[in-house]
Structure formats: C-alpha cells, structure tokens
Amino acid sequence: MGHIGHRLFFFAALAGLVVIAGCAPPPAISMRIVAVYDAVNLFDRKPGKLTVTEIRTAATTPNRVWAVVGDFRGIGSWHPWAAQPARYPQGDPRAEGATRVLPLVSGGSMRDRLLEWDGTRMTLRYAAEDGDLSVTKFEATMRVTNNLNGTSNISWSAIFDAAEGTSEEQAIAEVQEFFAAGLDALTALSL
Secondary structure (H helix, E strand, C coil), X not given: CCHHHHHHHHHHHHHHHHHHHCCCCCHXXXXXXXXXXXXXXXXXXXXXXXXXXXXXXXXXXXXXXXXXXXXXXXXXHHCCCECCCCECCCCCXXXXXXXXXXXXXXXXXXXXXXEEEECCCXXXXXXXXXXXXXXXXXXXXXEEEECCCCCEEEEEEEEEEECCCCCHHHHHHHXXXXXXXXHHHHXXXXX
16 A cells, blocks of 8 residues: 555545544544545546547458558548648557647547557557647547458547546547548458
C-alpha cells in the first residue's frame, strides 16, 4: 500500500473509531477524509463520461486488417477525412508516447498520442491532444478480433466529454460520424 493508501486507511479507520465511540468526527477530520478521497478516487480513472463504439466486419483475416489498423501513422491512407498521411513529430510509431498529426480535408487537424500498442492482442489505444472534434478528455481504442471464419471485427471505441459550449448529443454524433466514416472506408479496402 502506498503513502496515499496508508493515509486513506488511517482516516477511514479514524472515522470508524469515532463512529464506534458514538460521537461525530470533528469537522476538520471529516473534511480531510473527503479531500483525500476526492484527490485519489481509484474508481474514477476514465478520462470522460460519454462513450461511443462502432464495429464493422471485414471480409479478411485479422492479420491483414491489423497490418493496416495497427499502423498508427497509417490512418491518413484510409480515413476519408484525412487530407494526407499523418505526420510524426516525435517517437517510434509503436511506442507509448508517440504522437501523430493528421491533417483533415476540412482544413483542420488532429493531434493524437499513442498510449498503448499491442500487436499480440491487436489493440492500440490513443488520446487526442488537440483536434477538430468538439470533445475533451478523449481516449480511443481500436481492436481487431478474429471471427474464426475468415472474417474479422474491427471495433473503434472512445470515452470523452463534450467540449464547453457543445451538447453531449452533438459531441457523441461527431465522434460516431468520424468513427463510422473511417471504419466504412477501412472495410471497403481490398486487404
């Protein structure tokens, strides 16, 4: 148990002793317990509260699909919103912390940072650092799975919050549109 865990345990135990003794804890102790809990809420690790998941089936094997999906910089070659291939300002494109900048047909761009790349599980996870979608705290996962019949499922899911001035419905619709356009184009490729 780390330093903060010990502190949480101490304050929880202190609050429990006060309750057992039949008296209310002093306000300072009550406030401290809440402050420590809020600062280290282990059950609230998600970046946002809104979610979107789009799934498509590709008529080819997972290895062929992963060869395209697993190329973090390759999104510009198959996503119809891309104006050109993604650029890499820093990092190995398979290493945690790598970034990509995807110029968009709309004139804007998206900047993403790779959080995890796992070729065995055919999964990549990234966070948006900046972009044209009206979202904040955006974290997405792309995963390829084997259907055991010569086809593959490609799932693209995200968790995020709506940007200030944007309704939750609008933010969800934008992410759904971006994912659907990309997956539709991806599954139409001859892989």
